[in-house]
Amino acid sequence: MLPTPDLSHLTSQDYRNVYEPSEDTFLLLDSLEEDQEYIKQLKPKICLEIGSGSGCVITFLGQIVGKNSVYITTDINPEAAKITQKTGKQNNIKIDAINTDLVNGILPRLENSIDIICFNPPYVITESSDINSSLIAASWAGGIKGREVTDRVLPYIPKLLAPGGSFYLLLIQDNKPQEIVEIMESYNLKYQLIKKRKAGIEQQFVLKFTKPL
Amino acid sequence: MRLITHNMLQCHVKGCTKDNFPLKLEEIEIEELEAEFNADFIKSMLNRLDWKALAQTTFSLGIAQLPEEMPEELSDEMLEQLHHILLEIDITSGRMVCQGCNHVYPIRNGIPNMLLTESEV
Numbered sequence: 001m002l003p004t005p006d007l008s009h010l011t012s013q014d015y016r017n018v019y020e021p022s023e024d025t026f027l028l029l030d031s032l033e034e035d036q037e038y039i040k041q042l043k044p045k046i047c048l049e050i051g052s053g054s055g056c057v058i059t060f061l062g063q064i065v066g067k068n069s070v071y072i073t074t075d076i077n078p079e080a081a082k083i084t085q086k087t088g089k090q091n092n093i094k095i096d097a098i099n100t101d102l103v104n105g106i107l108p109r110l111e112n113s114i115d116i117i118c119f120n121p122p123y124v125i126t127e128s129s130d131i132n133s134s135l136i137a138a139s140w141a142g143g144i145k146g147r148e149v150t151d152r153v154l155p156y157i158p159k160l161l162a163p164g165g166s167f168y169l170l171l172i173q174d175n176k177p178q179e180i181v182e183i184m185e186s187y188n189l190k191y192q193l194i195k196k197r198k199a200g201i202e203q204q205f206v207l208k209f210t211k212p213l
Numbered sequence: 214m215r216l217i218t219h220n221m222l223q224c225h226v227k228g229c230t231k232d233n234f235p236l237k238l239e240e241i242e243i244e245e246l247e248a249e250f251n252a253d254f255i256k257s258m259l260n261r262l263d264w265k266a267l268a269q270t271t272f273s274l275g276i277a278q279l280p281e282e283m284p285e286e287l288s289d290e291m292l293e294q295l296h297h298i299l300l301e302i303d304i305t306s307g308r309m310v311c312q313g314c315n316h317v318y319p320i321r322n323g324i325p326n327m328l329l330t331e332s333e334v
Contacts, residue, residue: 043257045254045257045258045261046261067248067249067251068251068253068254068257070217070218070258072218072221076328078324078326081324082322082324085322085323085324094215094246094248094300096214096215096217096218097324098214098218098222098324098325098327099324099325099326099327099328100325100326100327100328101328104225104327104328104329105222105223105224105225105318105325105327106221106222106223107223107225108223109221109222109223109234109263110221113221113261
């Protein structure tokens, strides 16, 4: 078993501003671990985490892939960008964090360029007005169906992925994963369910979508 | 932000479609990093780079004088130089200016801020 990234540098003050790794985060880590042989044989050159929060997921991916890749992250929350960079440093993974909304500022330059993309979106059903109502709300408030932010990201994924590259997405049942599968298949991406787990009343899933070679 | 990442960022102000890449680095502070050299990794990154933008940026910073077009064969010396340029130069503060619309993207604590105000999106 791979160790969970060291987050001992983060304080309760930090968790006022960024999402504290929870069941959903760990399901995503477990999924990457389970898929690690596939990930390694891809020999990823550029990995991206959208909305990196504490930086736990991209750091874990870095532990799987190793030094020969570039790790970039985005987060709309400047505190999250700072903390992501620190988490990388703490675990000896060089991360280039970008303070931006979703994937703004990397397209069209990075079309067909990214081997692995991870996204643990704000998936909780809320009022639309709750999205980005505060730094920390941006990490969980998902608006209608908990899907408003995720749905904005989906069309960029087939553009960003390198041929053969994969996108790992965490969802809950309320987000209607089947609808997302249909959307992604309409972009010609191949779907695979990596993991599902019940956390309290929440049924969580990690889906993988792969761009054909 | 390392220069490899700078090579991936472009202006995304609504309607800005000309001269929006590369962003011009100004008033920057640099910290030198040490990264393990791996020739194969540098070679495998070449097709993900925008060579012209890299040559332009390193020239304007006075860091290197790369050929305008990517050479077909890269010498070991050139690979080491690219390694240093891409992975060992960390920009800790400064700004990136779009040559098309003059939008300024600040860099603080090594993190580029690509956020726009609502009217610019």
